[in-house]
Amino acid sequence: MNRELKIGINVKHFLELLYLLVQKDLKVRYKSSVLGYLWALANPFAFALVYYVAFKIIMRVQMPNYSVFLLTGMFPWVWFTNSLIQASASFKNNVSLVKKVNLVRAVLPLGSVIHEMVHFCFALPVLCCFIFFTGGILHLSWLWQLPLMVMLQLSMAYPLALILAVANVYVHDVEYIVGIGLSLLFFLTPIVYPVSMIPDTYRHIFEWNPLVALVGSWRSIFLEGNIDFKLINQCITMALIMSFLSIVIYRGGACKLGELL
Amino acid sequence: MSSAVQCDGVWKRYGRQPRGIKELLVGRHKADDSRYSREWALRDINFAVERGSAFGIVGHNGTGKSTLLSLLLGTIPPDRGNIRMHGRVASMLELGAGFHPELTGRENIFLYGSILGMSLTEIRNNLDKIIGFSELDGAIDNQIRTYSSGMIARLGFSTIAHTPVDILLIDEVLAVGDSHFQEKCGQYLQDFKARQGTLVIVSHDMEALAEMCDSGICLNMGHVLVQGSISNVLSEYEAVMTMSRREPKQICKE
Numbered sequence: 001m002n003r004e005l006k007i008g009i010n011v012k013h014f015l016e017l018l019y020l021l022v023q024k025d026l027k028v029r030y031k032s033s034v035l036g037y038l039w040a041l042a043n044p045f046a047f048a049l050v051y052y053v054a055f056k057i058i059m060r061v062q063m064p065n066y067s068v069f070l071l072t073g074m075f076p077w078v079w080f081t082n083s084l085i086q087a088s089a090s091f092k093n094n095v096s097l098v099k100k101v102n103l104v105r106a107v108l109p110l111g112s113v114i115h116e117m118v119h120f121c122f123a124l125p126v127l128c129c130f131i132f133f134t135g136g137i138l139h140l141s142w143l144w145q146l147p148l149m150v151m152l153q154l155s156m157a158y159p160l161a162l163i164l165a166v167a168n169v170y171v172h173d174v175e176y177i178v179g180i181g182l183s184l185l186f187f188l189t190p191i192v193y194p195v196s197m198i199p200d201t202y203r204h205i206f207e208w209n210p211l212v213a214l215v216g217s218w219r220s221i222f223l224e225g226n227i228d229f230k231l232i233n234q235c236i237t238m239a240l241i242m243s244f245l246s247i248v249i250y251r252g253g254a255c256k257l258g259e260l261l
Numbered sequence: 262m263s264s265a266v267q268c269d270g271v272w273k274r275y276g277r278q279p280r281g282i283k284e285l286l287v288g289r290h291k292a293d294d295s296r297y298s299r300e301w302a303l304r305d306i307n308f309a310v311e312r313g314s315a316f317g318i319v320g321h322n323g324t325g326k327s328t329l330l331s332l333l334l335g336t337i338p339p340d341r342g343n344i345r346m347h348g349r350v351a352s353m354l355e356l357g358a359g360f361h362p363e364l365t366g367r368e369n370i371f372l373y374g375s376i377l378g379m380s381l382t383e384i385r386n387n388l389d390k391i392i393g394f395s396e397l398d399g400a401i402d403n404q405i406r407t408y409s410s411g412m413i414a415r416l417g418f419s420t421i422a423h424t425p426v427d428i429l430l431i432d433e434v435l436a437v438g439d440s441h442f443q444e445k446c447g448q449y450l451q452d453f454k455a456r457q458g459t460l461v462i463v464s465h466d467m468e469a470l471a472e473m474c475d476s477g478i479c480l481n482m483g484h485v486l487v488q489g490s491i492s493n494v495l496s497e498y499e500a501v502m503t504m505s506r507r508e509p510k511q512i513c514k515e
Contacts, residue, residue: 258336
């Protein structure tokens, strides 16, 4: 068999396996409930409603259109956090897939990230309705901007997820640290507050946080329909660095997973 | 004759097992000097298995049999030596690795088949045969958490049996389901051999090994005790077993 064909078959099989793993996660989550897949829409809707009530009605934040501002940051964040939390335990929770069968292990954390990505995609129409009913504008350019952003966030989240999943096999505490780290990162990222609220003395610290650029790019698309190329470039740089690191770490660490688990 | 499995001078050592952050910081760990701890899990293993034959691996618990299978499968790397597998490999180290209890039997066939390396088209083409072989008929669309363990094993075995592979690695799963299904599995494995398939079997079932295998290896504390034709290996192993029953320390010390 020639080499290209063989690689082609392997890539196809990798994608099929990924599809089945994500489908499994979705089925397990929704199938046995009464509302079924409707939950994928009902969940983000309830989520949006809760935040609207909490910040708009109870806390009465004085920023114009604050609820949309908040949600455009929250939904990408929720995708990011949930996928990292799930992915970091993905090898440890699938011991038999790591030890008893021979598959490309990188598919397991990718499955977690894609699973949460699907949920995020279900949240997008909810978000659009929310923007529409609170008097915002729905931009036609979203049709290409949003898929682009989804890909960008995927290429930032997956390398990190892979690194954490490998690290968690070597030191089991990683999955707990991830949880704590993410809740700290939530407040170090302008999600509930705008960038302009950060005091000037601390602003340089925030520039080190790649999520500032990510959340910023989502917002400029949702609120203005614009792509902010400066922020996007930061995201791409970060994605490239993380990818490089993850390849080095995965190559070095993955072969030992079978005996460490 | 070409060999399907080739194992040249393979050594395997298990490194330090991972610890929590506490042990890493405090740096204390218990010295492990039980009979299961040794420097090399496997030392200098050499063998080749011809296409269309079956190879049996025997030995005490903790002697390196499963380690050897994992090395052949490729889930752990050897420290020294080379392992060459010619053809597609499937493992029966655990029947139904990756089954999810909340999914139906049919859905699990797809998931497990893909995990074993089948393409979606291959699974679809073989679906009826897999279901037929498992004899689960009406239960196939029930969630497998409602299955008995025998039914789950049957589903797992049927899926593997219809995966197009050249080499099958089996770890103690010859006893699947009731006697009728066991017979079917035995027949399947014979047919698999006849089709030039290669089997590597770890088992404590001496009778089954004598019947199925052509050659074999007996391991003791990571060493090769004896290898060659299966009848030699089994008789030697039985001799060692009776000896160790009398003086367990002697064998295990080394």
